[in-house]
Amino acid sequence: MRETLLRPKTLGFVLLAAVLIVFPFLHTWPFFGGLIGPFRTFQAASCAYWLVILLGMNLLTGYSGQVSLGHAALVAVGAYITAILLDQYSVPLGFAILVAGLATGVLGGFIVGLPAVRLSGPYLAIATFSLIVALPQVLKMDIEVAGLSIDVTQWTKGTRGISIGEIHPPGAVDGLFDQRQWLYYMAIIPAVIMTILAWNLHRSRIGRAFVALRDSEVAAEQMGVNVRLYKALAFGISSCFAGVGGGMFLMAQGVISPGSMDVLTSINFLIAIVIGGLATILGSVIGAIYLTFQGELISNLGPEIARVVPEQLVQDPETLRGVIFGSILVITIISFPRGLAGGIYNLLRWGSGPRAGPPDLRKSLTGLRAVALARLRWLRQMTGLEDGDSDPTQESPDQPDKGRG
Amino acid sequence: MQEFLQQVLSGIASGSLFAILALAIVMIYRSTDILNFGQGEMALFSTFIAWTFLTTMDFWLAFFLSLVVAALMGAALERFVLRHVEGAPVLNAVIVTLGLFTVFSGLSLTVWGSLPKSFGPFSVFKGPAMDLGPASIGRANVGILVTAVIVMALLYMLFQWTKLGLAMRAVAQNRTASRLVGIRVGQILSVGWGLSAAVGAVAGVLVAQTSGLSLSLMFDVLLYAFAAAVLGGLDSPVGAIVGGLAIGVIKNMAGTYIDPGVDATVAFIVIVLVLMIRPTGIFGRRVLRRV
Numbered sequence: 001m002r003e004t005l006l007r008p009k010t011l012g013f014v015l016l017a018a019v020l021i022v023f024p025f026l027h028t029w030p031f032f033g034g035l036i037g038p039f040r041t042f043q044a045a046s047c048a049y050w051l052v053i054l055l056g057m058n059l060l061t062g063y064s065g066q067v068s069l070g071h072a073a074l075v076a077v078g079a080y081i082t083a084i085l086l087d088q089y090s091v092p093l094g095f096a097i098l099v100a101g102l103a104t105g106v107l108g109g110f111i112v113g114l115p116a117v118r119l120s121g122p123y124l125a126i127a128t129f130s131l132i133v134a135l136p137q138v139l140k141m142d143i144e145v146a147g148l149s150i151d152v153t154q155w156t157k158g159t160r161g162i163s164i165g166e167i168h169p170p171g172a173v174d175g176l177f178d179q180r181q182w183l184y185y186m187a188i189i190p191a192v193i194m195t196i197l198a199w200n201l202h203r204s205r206i207g208r209a210f211v212a213l214r215d216s217e218v219a220a221e222q223m224g225v226n227v228r229l230y231k232a233l234a235f236g237i238s239s240c241f242a243g244v245g246g247g248m249f250l251m252a253q254g255v256i257s258p259g260s261m262d263v264l265t266s267i268n269f270l271i272a273i274v275i276g277g278l279a280t281i282l283g284s285v286i287g288a289i290y291l292t293f294q295g296e297l298i299s300n301l302g303p304e305i306a307r308v309v310p311e312q313l314v315q316d317p318e319t320l321r322g323v324i325f326g327s328i329l330v331i332t333i334i335s336f337p338r339g340l341a342g343g344i345y346n347l348l349r350w351g352s353g354p355r356a357g358p359p360d361l362r363k364s365l366t367g368l369r370a371v372a373l374a375r376l377r378w379l380r381q382m383t384g385l386e387d388g389d390s391d392p393t394q395e396s397p398d399q400p401d402k403g404r405g
Numbered sequence: 406m407q408e409f410l411q412q413v414l415s416g417i418a419s420g421s422l423f424a425i426l427a428l429a430i431v432m433i434y435r436s437t438d439i440l441n442f443g444q445g446e447m448a449l450f451s452t453f454i455a456w457t458f459l460t461t462m463d464f465w466l467a468f469f470l471s472l473v474v475a476a477l478m479g480a481a482l483e484r485f486v487l488r489h490v491e492g493a494p495v496l497n498a499v500i501v502t503l504g505l506f507t508v509f510s511g512l513s514l515t516v517w518g519s520l521p522k523s524f525g526p527f528s529v530f531k532g533p534a535m536d537l538g539p540a541s542i543g544r545a546n547v548g549i550l551v552t553a554v555i556v557m558a559l560l561y562m563l564f565q566w567t568k569l570g571l572a573m574r575a576v577a578q579n580r581t582a583s584r585l586v587g588i589r590v591g592q593i594l595s596v597g598w599g600l601s602a603a604v605g606a607v608a609g610v611l612v613a614q615t616s617g618l619s620l621s622l623m624f625d626v627l628l629y630a631f632a633a634a635v636l637g638g639l640d641s642p643v644g645a646i647v648g649g650l651a652i653g654v655i656k657n658m659a660g661t662y663i664d665p666g667v668d669a670t671v672a673f674i675v676i677v678l679v680l681m682i683r684p685t686g687i688f689g690r691r692v693l694r695r696v
Contacts, residue, residue: 067496115677118684121495122440126635127680130673133628143664263628267442267503274500316518322511329504330486337493 020188024181041180042252043292048184048191049248050272051288055198055281056241057269062278063202064234065214066116066124070131072266074112074239078104078246079256080139083162084155093167097190097247101240108239113232132266136258161257164250187248194241199281201237210234211279268294275332277341286340298325411540412661413654418546420653422612425553426623426630427637427645429605432560434639436577436597439487439498443505444605445627447482449620450509451475451602452609453517456524456618464527468610472603479602480595487598488591513620521619530614549611556607557646560600573597577640629656629672636676638689647687652676 024041026032057071081100085091091099112128119127140159141152156162169182177185201207209230212220221227250256272290277283302318309317336343426444433441441447455471462470482505490497530548534541564570575583576593584590612626633652637644652672659671685691 061496115681119680120684122434122639123635123680123684123686125440126631127677129628130632130677134670134673137667137670140666141664141670143667145663270496271500271503274496278494278496316515319515319518320511322507323515324511326504326507326509326511329507330501333497333500333504334486334489337490337497 020192024177024184038180041184045180045184045187045252047288047292048187049245049252050291051191051284052194052248053242053245054269054273054276054284054287054291055194056238056245058273058278058280058284058287059198059201059210059241060234060238061270061273062280062283063207063214064210064231066231066234067121067270068128068235068238069125069266069270070112070128071238071242071269072261072263073131073135074104074108074242075246075249076135076139076256076261077107078243079250079260080156080162080246081243082247082250083164083256086164087162088155093186093251097244097251100247101244104243104246105236105240108242109232109236112239113235114228116235117228117231129263129266132261132263135261139258156258159258161255161260163255166254167251183252187252190244190248194244195281198241198284202279202281206230206233206237271329273339275329275339277339280339280341280345282344283339283341301325407539408661410538412657414537414540414542416654416657417550417650418542418653419657420633420650421546421549421553422608422615422626422649423629423633423652424646424649425549425556425611426605426608426626427633427649428553428557428560428642429601429608430630430634431637431639431642431645432601432604433598434634435642436573437487437498437594438495439502440631440639441505441601442499442502442627443509444502444601445623445630446506446509446513447475447479447602448605448609448612449623450513451478451606452524452613452618452622453513453522455606455610456517456522456613459524464525464529471610472606475606476599476603478599479605480599482602483595483598484591487594510620519620521617524613524618526614543615545614549614552607552611553646556604557642560604560642563600569593569596629653632673632676634686636679636686638683638686640690641686641688644686644688 023044027036027038027040053071053075057068060071061067078100081103082093082096085096085099086093112131116124116127139152139156141150142158143150166179167183167186168179169177173182202210209220209225212223212225213227213230213234217227220230246256249260253260268291269287272287273283275290276285276287298321301321301324305320305324306317309320332340338346426448429448430441430444433439433444451471451474454474455467458467458470486501486505487498490501526545530545532544534543535547562570564574572583572588572593573596575586575588576590576597580590583593608626608630609623612622616622629652630649633648634645635648636651637646637648655675656668656672660668663671679687683689
């Protein structure tokens, strides 16, 4: 028992759990108070809903290899379902989020996933992109076509959106937490649950089927994976995560409107999981941290740049923010081709064993070639075609590579 | 009927803008399999350069000079940025182009500020609307359409009749085989990016003819250009033009006959329906999958 507790992995998780539990009170403690303000508690809650959304998106894009550029639309659907349930039927919040997750999952699986089965690569990306481009118009739709009136605004309240206000701790625990701390726990609990779900899923039969699909559809089919079913399923599960994340987004923000989720948010989701690391849980966590602090980072960049860049050179140095931010993005992805999570894994396994992530095809081919050449040599020696010293094949392996570059 | 024709013509006019940027997107996709999200903002940047040139010289000179600058810029981007993600997962290249999007919109803001600039219309694009029987179409839009067709014809000639074009097609089809027959693949890719950036610059100058030059000029156009490229088939230049015009017309029709508030929705529903029937677009080649 003692030994299992002291294993580094177990210890790490216990430590992480402890930090997650005490985090909202850290700013009241003497030492940490100077480091983090109370606002960080709210940011941690934001981080939690981004995490849930990105976990789902990583399942779809990272594990099953289907690129979605319209994920923000699914998040908005989840948020709207939660909001309508709270606003018009006054169901309890937790139940509303659960229903929103399941409903979005079913919607995403059948309405988006089934048609998407036929598409792949950029065609799928643009087809899903159309969801988020069309979404604001659909939410504001109040039209009459051929005598049929379609009024979505009676549910969605049009441009204004639906406001549910702040959530407050219930009477029993009112004195213990303030509003932000309560929100934090309400967000962190589903985030932990969804993370464990995603973790287990990617090691299950379904998760392995997704990976097989991503690596080669034809090969997966040969191995008995039902391609259409699993592709749609990936969309369904991913949408379910998006729905729950949407509900949590609404809970934290207190309002959802057609402007809450736009094209740029959707694109940012993709950036977040690729920068974080595709097909890893850690990648989703890093992505969620990126989404949480991205805005703050960009606005803090301004004054920093102004300090470095002389005014004679650029009239208004703060306008360089976009340039710097874009460059950071480009440099990061060039330096860490498998995302920051891939970089961290490589660092952890530095010097011990093979590197993380999918194998480098070129290297494994070289390996195969070396084995083949060794066999050939051996055969020739056995059959007496040559004596062991002279070896005509010795120099050939490197030659094709020299022409490159 | 007359109104219907008029709406078709207006749709074609706005669609021509999508078509020409879609052409630039298709050019890069054909040779490198990359969907360039930076295309619109690169075009915007080149258009601002054209605007700067215009303050000291006449339209045509400024126009062609800006094309040269854009082409050099595109080639340099391929050589010094995109080359580094070659061989990495496809999504990495997409993220790099998204980074380019941010960089170029930021650069435009830094260099030229956020105030809109007046840009044209220039003599060729000016004049009364042209009367085509029951309907009419603006002179600028005719100019844009004609330019789009000229650009496409030039590209067609380049691809079919020149050695460079042949090399570009070869690289697009099979990079390793091209390298083996002695084509300098890196150079060809740079040329491809340069050409595409130049076509994008043409698109930028044309779009600015109708709506003036501002920072948000290309964003909507880019969205619909992507849709157009996908609708026509990402590896087909003809598809890009047809797709662009089709989206322009559908969007205009939906706006007029259903409701102005649902034009984008209807346009994208049509695109998804078409993709259901032809998963690689109208003119796109079917790709055989191998294990």
